[in-house]
Amino acid sequence: MDILKPIAVDNWHGEINNETAQEALHALEHGKIVFLPQLNFTLSADENSLLSPALTDPKRKNISFNPRSGKTSGALGSILQQVQLKNLLHRYHQHTLALINSLFPSYQKHLTAGRTSLRTVEIAGRSSSYKKDDSRLHVDSFAATPVNGLRILRVFSNVNPHGVARIWQTGEPFSTVAKRFLPEIPSMSAVEQRLLHLFKITKTPRSLYDHFMLNIHNRMKKSIAYQQSVIKTTLSLPPKSSWIVYTDQVSHAAISGQHVLEQTFYLSPTAMHYPETTPLFVLEEMLKHSLIIKNKEMTPSIAEEEY
Ligand SMILES: O=C(O)CCC(=O)C(=O)O
Ligand SMILES: [Fe+2]
Structure with a gap:
């Protein structure tokens, strides 16, 4: 079974038959x-010059844009370059929104935009703590910004100007990952939840869903034995292509590559056509209790750094 589902779309309005x-x-x-092999996000000559990693704050993994506030962060360079970067990220945000709305029209009224990012730093050889190391297989979960069960949907476009593919690996299906890691994860106490919020480690109270997802994320990355032994598929994602993936569900690792644009969207699990496939459903089935905080505002604050 192939992990990639190629779809022949060559424009950002995503016209395809039903x-x-x-x-x-x-x-x-x-x-x-x-996988949208023909969907290219075209950069102008001026924009190509913004791909220099020197324009990304060395303390960050990317330049990010918050479509809700219109603010960028992590960008260095002249005022003009910063404005150009912001315009580029804003345009990518608008294009990906149009794409999702037309490819998946039933999602439209459930979509909340998260951060847009430009990732110009070569992944291979990049040093980071194990928790931030995306070259290890993981499912996405954010330490500071709980999602309370919302899905994490990401659109990526490889804009590498030198013809270099982005290399990813994928691992086991989510239910297999959950079966492997969930039994070893202790639950979270109400006191722990309160302290995390009190000391502003989390922006909103961490739900049990976020607790288990973050533990799965961290434990997957921490276990060298798991990383080495799990069956992986290597993918080559070429320049001028785009791809869409639920990164909270698909075990993934970015092995090498440079120059990608990415847009995150959050969606309610109730917007799914196949709710039994969601990480929330899988975990609740295994644990036999509800994992989300009811009646909580469902718009997460935007994760600046984490992916
Ligand atoms: O930068 C990439 O290609 C993927 C990194 C990653 O793990 C993610 O965006 O969730
Ligand atoms: Fe990730």
Whole structure:
């Protein structure tokens, strides 16, 4: 079974026939990567010069844009370059929104935009703590910004101007990952939850869902034995292509590559066509209790740094 589901779309309005759209949605929610080999995000000559890693704050992994506030962070360079970067990220945000709305129209009223990012730093050889090391297989979960069960949907476009592919690996299906790690994770106490919020380690109270997802994320990355022994698929994601993936569900690692644009969206699990495939459903089935905080505002604050 191929992890990539190629879809022939060559414009950001995503016009495809209904049957193909249904197939794409089925694949996406069942943990595949919807791969758009012909969908290029074109940069102008001026924008290509913004791909220099020297414009990214060395303390950051990327330059990020908050579409809700219109602010960028992590960008260095002249005022003009910073304005150009902001315009580029804003345009990517608008294009990806149009794409998701037309490929997956039923998601439209459930979508909340998260951060847009430009990642110009070569991944291979980048040093970081194990928790931030995305070259290790993981499912996404944010330490400071709980999602309370919301899905994390990401759109990526490889804008590498030198013809270099982004190399990813994918691992086991989410239910297999959960079966492996969940039994060893102790639950979170109400006191722990309160302290995390009190000391501003989390921006909003961490739900049990976030507690288990973050532990799975951290434990996957921490275990060298797991990383080495788990069956992996290596993917080469070429320049001028784009892909869409639920990164909270698909075990993934970015091995090498430079120059990618990314947009995060959050979606309620109730917007899913196949709710039984969501990490929330899988974990609640295994633990036999509810993991989310009810009646909580469902718009997460935007994670600046973490992915
Ligand atoms: O930068 C990439 O290619 C992927 C990194 C990652 O793990 C993510 O965005 O969730
Ligand atoms: Fe990730």
